[in-house]
Amino acid sequence: MKPFVIDKEQIFHYKRLLKDINNSHHYYKSYKSFKLYDFFLNCIIALLSNKNLILLDADLNLSEMKDSAINAHLNEKELIEPLHFDSFTKLVDQLLKSTSIITIFTSGTTGQPKKVDHSITTLTRAVRKHEKYTDQVWGFAYNPTHMAGLQVFFQAFENGNAIVNIFNKSRIDVFNAIEKYQITNISATPTFYRLLFPVEKEYPSVVRITLGGEKSDKKLFESILKTFPNAKINNIYASTEAGSLLAANGEDFQIPKISKDKFQIKNGELLIHRSLLGRSEDFSLTEDYYYTGDLVEWVDEEIGLFRFKSRKNELINVGGYKVNPSEVEEAILELPQIQHVLVYGKPNSVLGNVICAEIKLIKESSLLESEIRTYLSEKLQDYKIPRRIKFVETIKLTRTGKLQRL
Amino acid sequence: MQEKVLQIINQIRINNQLEKIGIINEKDDLRNDIGLNSFDLAELTVRIEDEFDVDIFEDGIVSTVGEILKKLNIQ
Numbered sequence: 453m454k455p456f457v458i459d460k461e462q463i464f465h466y467k468r469l470l471k472d473i474n475n476s477h478h479y480y481k482s483y484k485s486f487k488l489y490d491f492f493l494n495c496i497i498a499l500l501s502n503k504n505l506i507l508l509d510a511d512l513n514l515s516e517m518k519d520s521a522i523n524a525h526l527n528e529k530e531l532i533e534p535l536h537f538d539s540f541t542k543l544v545d546q547l548l549k550s551t552s553i554i555t556i557f558t559s560g561t562t563g564q565p566k567k568v569d570h571s572i573t574t575l576t577r578a579v580r581k582h583e584k585y586t587d588q589v590w591g592f593a594y595n596p597t598h599m600a601g602l603q604v605f606f607q608a609f610e611n612g613n614a615i616v617n618i619f620n621k622s623r624i625d626v627f628n629a630i631e632k633y634q635i636t637n638i639s640a641t642p643t644f645y646r647l648l649f650p651v652e653k654e655y656p657s658v659v660r661i662t663l664g665g666e667k668s669d670k671k672l673f674e675s676i677l678k679t680f681p682n683a684k685i686n687n688i689y690a691s692t693e694a695g696s697l698l699a700a701n702g703e704d705f706q707i708p709k710i711s712k713d714k715f716q717i718k719n720g721e722l723l724i725h726r727s728l729l730g731r732s733e734d735f736s737l738t739e740d741y742y743y744t745g746d747l748v749e750w751v752d753e754e755i756g757l758f759r760f761k762s763r764k765n766e767l768i769n770v771g772g773y774k775v776n777p778s779e780v781e782e783a784i785l786e787l788p789q790i791q792h793v794l795v796y797g798k799p800n801s802v803l804g805n806v807i808c809a810e811i812k813l814i815k816e817s818s819l820l821e822s823e824i825r826t827y828l829s830e831k832l833q834d835y836k837i838p839r840r841i842k843f844v845e846t847i848k849l850t851r852t853g854k855l856q857r858l
Numbered sequence: 859m860q861e862k863v864l865q866i867i868n869q870i871r872i873n874n875q876l877e878k879i880g881i882i883n884e885k886d887d888l889r890n891d892i893g894l895n896s897f898d899l900a901e902l903t904v905r906i907e908d909e910f911d912v913d914i915f916e917d918g919i920v921s922t923v924g925e926i927l928k929k930l931n932i933q
Contacts, residue, residue: 771896801915802900825873839901840908 456609457489458633459617464489466540466612473497473543474536478529482506488617491596492605499550499572500543501532506555507597509851544610548572556598558692568692570730576606578688578696585611589633589657591618591626593640598852599692600664604639613637619853623648630655637661639688641853642668646785646792649675650814656682664688666854667760667778668703671785689760693742694729705748707756715756721764722746747776766857768797768805773835775807777857780838783831784809784824789817794847795838796857809838810847859930863923866905870898884924892923906930 453467472493479497481504491510498505508526537543550572558566590608592615594601601619608615616633618626626648629635639662658680663672664687673685687700698705707715714725723741735742745764751757762776769775777795784793792812797805813819821841828837848856860882868878876893888894894902903915906926914920914929 771900798904800900800903801913802896802903806900806904808904822872822875826875829875834897839897840904 455614457615459488478531482526484508486510499547499552502551504553509597566734568730568732574695574730579606581610588613588636590615591635591638593618593644595852603696641665658683662686669782704751704757720747722748770835771803775836789819794855807838808840810842810844882923886923
């Protein structure tokens with residue numbers, strides 16, 4: 453039988469999964485684990501038993517959680533009725549009928565993590581199941597407790613695919629895994645891919661690359677296609693609040709005609725109708741619409757084509773001007789010597805904020821701060837240009853593998 | 859200290875594609891004599907803070923080189 457999870461060179465087959473499920477007598481409602489197989493096994497048992505589940509980051513600091521009920525029951529066993537499945541197909545069928553409530557949290561980069569309840573329907577809405585997907589091997593490049601990771605998990609699991617853990621691994625380990633296990637599909641943040649490049653070799657086994665969670669750009673698409681020449685690129689708009697919603701081929705997202713009335717753009721912000729959301733007490737809805745905080749612009753309003761600009765709470769106020777850090781990062785990334793860049797605002801008594809940048813250069817290349825500034829002065833308005841540039845070895849990421857703006 | 863401040867000012871001038879200046883005097887006005895705009899002043903505060911761990915603009919506007927040096931000397 454096929455492998456289910458490959459983590460740190462350890463292989464767990466579907467046969468083992470079936471056996472472990474049939475032998476299970478308990479599950480953990482709120483479970484924290486660094487082991488990917490144990491984590492997924494617990495999720496599957498909970499769903500099959502119609503038990504509610506709270507997904508917590510393995511590295512979560514419990515003082516971050518205000519909810520004392522979660523703290524009290526952390527990693528506490530709860531008994532379940534015995535399960536018995538003789539085939540994987542029957543198991544998947546029952547899992548999809550699960551009535552469990554799955555609670556997840558936003559990554560909480562701004563303030564208290566937001567709690568959102570999902571059903572199996574909202575989590576698996578975007579899953580495509582087909583015989584032609586049977587042989588896919590997934591590079592798992594997300595935190596499994598968050599929306600994007602769950603999307604990849606259900607997509608792979610329902611099709612009986614192998615899941616190779618490449619989240620938080622070094623680039624050498626990632627490329628070794630792609631080659632060794634002949635990974636065909638990778639879904640990750642643009643930041644994850646940017647950290648892999650540049651690389652001289654080609655990896656032909658990869659046929660599908662999915663990006664999501666952050667703004668992507670043309671230069672990144674080009675680098676991806678150079679390294680993965682057989683890959684088709686997919687761009688996904690998903691959120692903790694709503695799950696996977698929209699897909700794009702390049703940078704432009706298409707609102708499907710049937711759900712045209714479920715999306716609105718108001719003052720440049722994307723609004724989503726409540727019918728597409730999970731449940732949460734933390735949502736603030738205005739006339740049935742949820743304000744996503746994602747700033748977008750129409751490419752073609754007639755046909756429902758739009759493009760991302762930034763996150764609303766990421767805009768930096770510099771002496772009254774609003775600066776979109778993604779725009780500045782994109783301009784800097786056009787320089788061939790740059791591997792990775794983070795733009796953020798540093799509080800300042802003169803202007804409110806000063807734009808600062810951390811830059812990781814490509815190995816053995818050099819660039820001066822003044823050269824970058826001169827280059828940018830032809831690309832950006834003065835107030836958008838970073839006033840302090842630090843050259844660094846690593847750039848800090850969030851738990852979900854996105855850039856962490858300080 | 860004056861040497862270091864001059865170095866920082868020149869760094870800002872170079873970043874803005876301006877020529878280096880040779881000397882600074884305590885009486886020099888940061889805007890009028892040295893030619894810094896408000897973005898440059900913000901950059902100056904960041905760089906001085908990096909170097910000396912002092913926010914020179916913390917309690918009100920600073921307009922001359924002498925006032926910067928005074929703030930740094932108090933620390």
